[in-house]
Amino acid sequence: MEGVNVSVVIPVALYLIGIYAMAVYCNRRLSSSDNFMEEYFIGSRGMGGFVLAMTLVATYTSASSFIGGPGVAYKMGLGWVLLAMIQVPTAWLTLGVLGKKFAIVARRIGAVTVNDLLRARYESPAVVIAGSVSLLAFFVAAMTAQFIGGARLFQGMTGLSYNTGLAIFAVTVVVYTTVGGFRAVALTDALQGVVMIVGTTALLFGIVSMGGGMEKVIATLRNIDPDLITPHGPDGFISKPFILSFWVLVCLGVVGLPHTAVRCMGYRDSRSMHGAMVIGTFVLAFVMLGMHLCGALGRAVVPGIDVGDTIMPILSLRVLPPVVAGIFLAGPLAGVMSTIDSQLILASATIVKDIYVNYVSPESVRSERGIKKVRIMSLAATAMIGTVVLLAAFRPPELIVWINIFAFGGMQAAFLWPLVLGLYWKRANGKGALASMVTGVITYISMASTMKSFMGMNVIIPTLLVGLVAFVLVSLLSKRPNDSVIDLFWME
């Protein structure tokens, strides 16, 4: 293995050791807990404001925010940073919209997954199964994309081969998630959030000072192509319908992502939620602005890089001293890991809780032996899904960013309306939810695979419209939900 960059490897190794230590700590908490499922899948609902904010942000910022996104910003200039800043409201929006109602109802029914909530609201096995199937399918796609992104980053910066990078990286994520459960996921997310902030600051500072100050950097960009400093991008690529449709895909629709939604029922009290809305917004704004700005300004400092996904590693190696570059590498790795881990734990919860305990063996949670079996199954399911995704990533498909965006839209097509209308529209019922999930996912998959955009917009727009119409029509044409459901979701 020639060309291994030792001074980059050391900080990364230290960081990985820190992550393992956290997992061991969480595993101790897990063994001493008297409700295994509440602890393993939702951390006994104990997250404070800081951890909640960080886990929300870290889960949400993924490989595309750190590798793909800045790579595109390098080519598109400041206009792409404008697009990235659409994501600023997501922390207050997700927590505010799902908010206290989600948390209270989850406590009433002891929900640990998003599907638990759908089950209580719609009383329909078909809805839960549709939810579980789409969750597993889109999560596996999303996690594969993340693994590939993480491994490419690892390869680009340490000089290790793609497969070695993938193995080290993926085994770490799978092990700490399996061993530590949700609490490990949330705690490592908090650490990863801090690492992301430090990494972003270091790189941005490095780029600006290497380019001779902000004014000079912008002037250089303007000399390369004046369009780089306009909101429209080179050749007007970032048209208004295009960028406005991202308000749905990466801002409003984020409320419907199961792995962020599940965080909205795992916090300790109102105060934690209020704190997380403010801290989360700040951190998200900072990291999104910093990373994408690095990509855009990087063009002035290190021009002429061609392949999108390699821009960030190359940039940080050229701009930063090796050890600092190692710390920086930990930032995007953290972003990638913290997205995979939360999807992994939720995928495992879906198999064990939503499918096995609900429909295969409901009596298993009532006996000592059954609980023990659920415990072993949970650990096994987490490890198994992780392994499947790891194997898929060993033969990487092209264009990871698009896989990720695809999975993102698919989850929104399945979950956004059932979650939001379930909480706020009394007339919403199971048939409507099912109709919305099925038509939404089918519309999305068929449109996303046959056309790139719909009248200049991302296909998520027609998808969500179709899903909404199907939901409302079918609900109004079938019978209203039972009084007991209305009681559970609206009454004291």
Place this chain on the structure above:
Amino acid sequence: MFPGKHEDRRFKTAHFEAICSLALTALYFLWWYGFAYHGTDSGPEGYHYFMGLPGWFFFSCVLGPFLFCFIAWAMVNLLFKEVSLAPKEEDDGRG
């Protein structure tokens, strides 16, 4: 609905807060859009610069997000209520 049952007041709080969050998002959209596209169609020749950055970018993408962090903080402190998350309204949070 069963007679004698009342809407949980905490849910009314939650509904109000959801509307506040949406309204803040709409406000952010206006800020973002207004500064990004006001006077930028003519190209970089007419740009003003702040802290080395083009004006539209500085206001829309740097000042805007951090101003809205502050507004989010004010919203949470002034409009949001602390409530118990316990299953029943009268419980003290340990239920």
